[in-house]
Amino acid sequence: MKYVLSFLLVVFWATGCMKEDNSNPFNPRGEEPVTPGATTRPASIGIVGDTSDVTKTTRGGIVIMGGGADVDAAFRWMIERSGGGDAVIIRASGTDAYNSYVNRLGTLNSVETLKIDSRRLAEDDGVARIIRNAELLFIAGGDQSDYTGYWKGTKVEAAINYLMTTKKVPVGGTSAGAAILGNFYFSGERGSVVSSSALANPFGSDILLYNNDFLKAPYLQNVITDQHFTQREREGRMMVFMARIMKDWGKTPQGIAVDEATAVCIDDAGMASVIGSNKAFFMKAFSDKAPEVMSPNTPLTWNWSGQAVYVSSVSARATDNKFNMVTFSPENTNGVTNYWWAVNVGSLSIVAE
Secondary structure (H helix, E strand, C coil), X not given: CXXXXXXXXXXXXXXXXXXXXXXXXXXCCCCCCCCCCCCCCCCEEEXXXXXXXXXXXXXXXXXXXXXXXXXXXXXXHHHHHHCCCEEEEEECCCCCHHHHHHHCCCCCCEEEEEECCCHHHHCCHHHHHHHHCCCEEEECCCCHHHHHHHHCCCHHHHHHHHHHHHHCXXXXXXXXXXXXXXXXXXXXXXXXXXXXXXXXXXXXXXXXEEECCCCCCCCCCCEEEEECCCCCCCHHHHHHHHHHHHHHHCCCCEEEEECCCEEEEEECCCEEEEEECCEEEEXXXXXXXXXCECCCCCCCEECCCCCCEEEEEEECCCCCCCEECCCCEECCCCCEEEEEEEEECCEEEEEEC
């Protein structure tokens, strides 16, 4: 009996030793590891760099990127204006792929991606804190109806507006992220809109526009933006969007539409530059030139003898191109071609000045 008892004690001791030897020496109690976003950094799906907050001197600015290939020079412009602080990418779907990309374009304290895909996360104090501590904010592409549905009227919205209007840091967006930067915006909540159907019926149920209830970007208070512009032939729908703004709210809007692989960078004095590979279009309506025919299920006529909307096309390939957002006119002629756009019975015409 003595030998049996001794044998059992040895087995018990050995079993305990084997369990201890197989445990994680950095997590001896076998607890679940804390991953970014679990509790310490809500909504975070990845971070590179230093997690401690830093304070840097920043200069404000807005970047409207047209989607497709990202524009390295636009991110470098934002990084320079960030003072090398903390960059935050926000989105409602996708991965943290921007982290490594942005981090290698310049010197930053950190780059972090927040996936804010619910109103619960958008009302989280920790999520809002991470955004407020940023020296650079970028809104990734995706579906703008997610952004308005999850973020509008929440602490995330307040944090974004704080960065733009009070802290004055560079804020940008691409594709869907660019679509929500204007004071007027197309929500996309009933799907996309193509030019042909919009021109045929400017009151189609899928054309949902909003005014002054979301982001407060400097110099974009009277602007509606669009992206993937000539690549997806969105000229006609932009005319309809601007016509609807005049009809629905009695406002005289401006438009900024950006091609893919192209960005409009607006500095804190309101001077815009176009960089990248293609073009950006600055569109100006006139209060005394409202659409002549605009009714449900009727093709749009906004003609004014072929001179309804004045458009300045600015090539990103031109050096030192400048567009003044205060006067909403080209600052110089570099890369600029001016046009009159008009619509007659649903047919768009574009004539060089």
